[in-house]
């Protein structure tokens with residue numbers, strides 16, 4: 001057994017951290033694709049995250065709902081930490097919502113509505129957690145995390161808790177200071193403004209309706225597979241190249257929304273990788289635009 005595995009298992013034993021061995025990542029991603037994580041950790045409090053983070057030899061990856069992840073068929077030879085129900089609290093302080101990283105964006109939006117607060121309506125329907133949304137500065141319909149965030153708290157590689165204010169978060173299009181780093185986001189504050197609950201609800205319903213009309217929500221996916229290239233829209237470029245419906249096995253370019261690559265059955269990661277590559281090559285050849293993936297690829 002690898003040393004890091006022994007270390008993780010003994011930490012789990014000592015600190016009562018729930019875990020699963022060889023846990024299929026297809027059950028933890030909205031794509032429903034991915035082989036096993038060698039160890040899946042389900043910490044229930046910050047102390048448990050801190051002890052894991054401080055152990056430098058453990059190859060850790062922190063995830064939320066897995067709604068922006070594509071995991072390799074061979075899985076992840078490391079420890080995947082899911083911030084789930086133990087981190088789902090959303091509390092009101094004045095007009096600010098203090099949200100734990102595992103809280104769903106749906107819960108954040110509904111709490112804002114219940115308290116007649118406006119600002120996060122844009123996030124209604126994004127099927128991720130607060131941690132994932134801060135990590136990649138999630139956004140939709142003209143709004144993004146950057147517009148409302150006040151600060152984020154994270155646990156670093158030494159197991160220490162820090163708070164970074166908005167200006168320190170380096171938020172830009174689908175990017176934050178956390179991208180590619182080792183920190184675990186544990187909490188974020190969203191500063192909202194008082195609004196009319198009927199108007200807030202109407203906006204949320206409208207955006208959800210637009211998602212249902214335009215997006216292939218009937219199939220597993222990770223949302224838009226590609227980032228918006230400068231000066232164009234990925235979906236429009238893919239559509240323009242006639243790629244809607246293009247398939248590799250059960251991986252398919254959605255017929256409804258060309259920006260979504262979907263799993264129409266039992267797609268493997270290898271099939272999805274191949275389809276991503278083909279779409280990219282054809283778009284580059286026919287339009288000159290180079291598409292970059294928005295979806296994060298984990299494992300080998």
Ligand SMILES: Cc1cc2nc3c(=O)[nH]c(=O)nc-3n(C[C@H](O)[C@H](O)[C@H](O)COP(=O)(O)OP(=O)(O)OC[C@H]3O[C@@H](n4cnc5c(N)ncnc54)[C@H](O)[C@@H]3O)c2cc1C
Nearest residue numbers: 064065066067068128129131132133135138139140185223
């Ligand atoms: C149908 C559908 C529609 C979507 N629409 C949108 C949209 O409109 N706009 C948009 O921006 N996105 C959209 N997405 C993509 C996705 O929902 C968002 O990117 C979301 O913010 C990801 O959150 P998550 O909790 O699922 O993160 P995950 O997919 O679990 O993780 C994403 C990245 O964040 C990191 N991460 C997650 N949590 C933490 C943490 N606590 N600490 C440190 N790192 C962390 C992970 O390591 C990974 O690199 C959509 C996805 C789907 C399936």
